Amino acid sequence: MAAETAPDIPAGDPKHAVRATRTAGRKIRSVLLDAASRLFRERGLSGTSIADIAAGADAFPSQITYYFRTKEALFVEAACRDMLYLARATEQAALRAGTPRDYTRALVESVTASDAVAFFAEALTLTRRRQDLAPLVERTIERLHAEGLRAYASKIERHGWRSLREPDVTSRRFWAVAIGIMVEGYAMGRSSEALCAEMLRVLGEQATPASDAARLRLVGEAATQSRPEDQS
């Protein structure tokens, strides 16, 4: 219950009008999250203190406890935010891919080039022991899957690709494999290139191109020789 109650007002609270305070609040939160993310990704949870983050954001430690209450809550919020940023960047990176293979490769290269998944996995591990932080993690995973599904479904529809599984499963599978491969690979100090190769290998094909789908139909149904190649 305490999580919803406002803590002590930090020293020097400007007491502007509500709207101004909210805008300023959002700005400060964002600056604190940026500094936290940078330090946590570099040094991990136990290697980073609230004082380090305050110094990195040119803020007071009391502002961190005012906006986030605990270092662990800040860790999880920063990791969830970065994970959703990564998911969007990954979709962008794959927008132009013209074949299922190029599409999967673009997604995997984007995901393995960043440590955002490893950061998020650390937040997930932490949340196991801190179930008060689970609702934010749950919302993040729901958004991750919903946005992944939307992007994938629109991509295969636009190109006329045939998904090898239900699109919903494809998107969940993508992130589960990403988390598994990154948690393993980071422990062994693997390079981005090695992570990318391993993830591509484990993921396998996600869809077949329009031409293959047509060919499969030809074999199965002895249909006419039409090939709806890449309509985008």
Added chain:
Amino acid sequence: MAAETAPDIPAGDPKHAVRATRTAGRKIRSVLLDAASRLFRERGLSGTSIADIAAGADAFPSQITYYFRTKEALFVEAACRDMLYLARATEQAALRAGTPRDYTRALVESVTASDAVAFFAEALTLTRRRQDLAPLVERTIERLHAEGLRAYASKIERHGWRSLREPDVTSRRFWAVAIGIMVEGYAMGRSSEALCAEMLRVLGEQATPASDAARLRLVGEAATQSRPEDQS
């Protein structure tokens, strides 16, 4: 280098013959690992102290530092040991499965009924920041994949199943998906049943039964109507 050097002899070391000392040492290590595993799985790394583990094993804290040096090294060793135990129990649980679907279900039920994968994933996350512990993790993952591959290859060969991917990829994929699903699911406080359903969904089919393989050959090659059903 320090990891290989013997630390100070603990108080009361019996100084028996080398062989007796080694046997006793193995026994004590094993007792310490059992107590550590129980406490770490219940309370996590930060919720467990060396003193707790010593008390749980009816031992002295100095024995823990003698055999394992640090709490983190003990954590990783206990998690690696439990992971390999789980892998063996999982193979045993799936030995009698007569169809690819039953086989996958038996594997997944066994893996999701225990928190050993979540414990191992926590050790992997820790190892990212403690690369001195990476060699043990690396050996564990190699054994996991090698033993998984051996078990899977022998299973499909014995039953005449057709693997949908290279057997090596199937085994790596299985553990990567397990880690990803468990890290996500434990963060959200999911039940074993929910984890099992989600893992089965994401994993999909791993192989087709002998009868299907024969049917596929029939379609492809118009072969004779023989069905090498379940030879075990």
